[in-house]
Amino acid sequence: MAAARQRTAAAPEPCPGTEPGVHVFAKGGVPVLDWRENLEFDGRGALWVSHALKGVEGYRPDGTRFATMPVPSPAGIRRGPDGAMYVNYGQIPVPHGSGIMKFDPAHPDRAPRKVVDGLLGINGLAIDGRGNFYLGREFAPTLLKLRPDGTEDKDWTAAADVFGTNGLALADGRLYAGISVHPRSPVEQVPLDDPAAHTRLADLSPSALGFKGLDDLTVVGGQVYAVAFGAGEIIRIDRASGESCVLVDGLPSPTSARAPLGFGDHDPENGLFVTEASGRILRIGPLH
Template sequence: MFVRQLAAIVALSCAGAGLALPAAAADPISTCAPARVTTALPAGTPVLDWAENVGYDRRGNLWVSRLYRNEVQRYDNTGKLTATVPVAFPGAVRLGPDGLLYVVYGDAPSSAVIPGGVLRFDPDAADPRPEVFASGFTMPNGAAFDSAGNLYVAATGSGVIRIGRDGVLDKDWTARAAGTGANGIVVRGEMIYLTSNGNPLGRVLSFSIAAPEHRTVLADLSTSLGIPDFADDLHVDGDGVLYVTTVSGQLVRIDPASGGVCTVLSTEPMTAVVAVPGRTDELLAGTEAGGVLRIRLAR
C-alpha cells in the first residue's frame, strides 16, 4: 500500500501539460447496470499477497503479479498454483506477439534509484527463466502491445515509453509522450488509453499513436463522495468501451464514443482488470487484499 500511496502523493504534486479540458468534473459517478462479482482466487496474506496485476498466457493460464512477494505466479484453470517466477516489484503482465510473457519490474519508488524495466520469459516452461527485454525506467507500471508488436509502458515518473519488437527504445516517440502520473495503459487500433494520477488524480486520457503529444481527457474519476479517486488499471473491449479500476473499489465504464461514464461495481480496492479469454461479458480484477475477482457484466 505504501507504493500506491506514495505514487498518489507524488502525482498530485506534479502538474500536467498540454491536455484538453476535462470532460467530467469531480462529481459522484452515476450507477449503470450493475455487475455480479464472485471470487476467482481467494485473498491471501494482507499486503504481502497484494495482486498488482493479472494477465493470461496463450494456454489460458492466469498470471498474477505479487508486488511485495517480488514474483509473478501462474495458476491453471482450476486455480492451482503451478509456477512462480522471481520479478522485483512486478507490475503489468502481458502476452507478447511472440508467445512470450512480458512483465514490468521496478514498480516501486526505489526504481528512481534502481531503474525498472521489462522482463520476458516462456510462460509454457516448467521453470520459466526471465531475461531483461528493456530497462532504465522510473516506476513503470502498465504495459500494452499494439498490432505491430511495439510495447508501450506507462511509467509514473516519465510518461509512456515505446519499445520496438527488438527491445530498442523509440526515443523520439517517447519524448513526445512524456509526462507524470502515467499508470495503466491499453491500445485499441491506433488509439491509446491511459490512466493518469498526476494533475488531477483519477484522470483517464486518450490519444493516437501518431500524435502522443495531443491528448483528450475522457473523464476525471471521483468517489461516491465526489473526492478524486486513484485510477489504476483499465481494459478496452471489442466495442471500444473502457473498464477502469480504482483504489476506492469502483469499476467504472467509459464509452469514448458517447462520453458516458458510470460505475458498474463498487467493492474492495481493485488494482488491475483483464478480459477472460473467450468471454465478452466476463472480467477478472486483481485486488489489494490479494484475491482475484470474477466480474460478470450485465448485457
C-alpha cells in the same frame, strides 16, 4: 458488494441494469504483504498474476496455482505478439534494478530473462502488434515508448506529453491511459500514429473531493474499464461518447482488470478478472 459510497453530484452514477456478480477466484492473504498488482491471460489456458513480493504466479481456470516465477517486484504484465509474456519488474526499488522481463508460458521451465534494464518509475504496460512497448510512469511528464529491441523512440515519447500515467490499454490504434495523480482522475486516449493529438476521454472525478486513485484499465469491445484503487470501483467508460458509470463498487483496493481470453469456459466479452491489494483475485460478470 453494492456498498454505500460517498460521491460528488457529478461523479459517475451506478451503471443501469443489474449489478454484475462478484466471485472470489482466489483468496487473499495479508493486505499489502499479499498485494497482487496486475494480471494477464496468455490465451492458452493460463492466467498470470504479478504478486508484489512473490513474483509472477500462474493459475488454471479451476483456480489452482501451478507456477511461480522469480520476477522481483513485478508490475504491468502483458502478452506480446510473439506469444511470450512480458512483465515490468522493479516497481518497488530492488537490488536487481528495474525494467522488462519476458518468459515463454509454453516452455517447461518458463525462466524469465531481462529484455531491457534501467527503467525507473515504470508501472503500466502495453504492447502493440509490432512488439513496441508503452510504459506508464506515475511521476513522469510523458508516456514512454520503447522499440522491440529496447531502444527508446524519443520523438514519440516527447510528443506523448501526458503526465502521471499508470494503467495502459491498446485498441484500434489508440493507447488508453489512466492518470493516477490528477485530481480529476482522467483517462486519456493517445493515437499511436500521432501521440501529440491525445485527447481526454473522460474525467472520472470532476472535483478533487471525488478523487478515484486510478490504477490499471482495460478495453472490452466499445468500453474501457478503469480500476479505481482509491474508490474501490470498476468504472465503465464508453469509448465513443466518454460517458461513464460505476459497474462495481465496494472492492478493497482493486489494482487491475482483464477479460479472460482463452481461459476455460469464461466468456472474454462478458466478464472481467480483477486483482486487489488484499491479495484476492475476483471474477466479475456478467457485464451486460
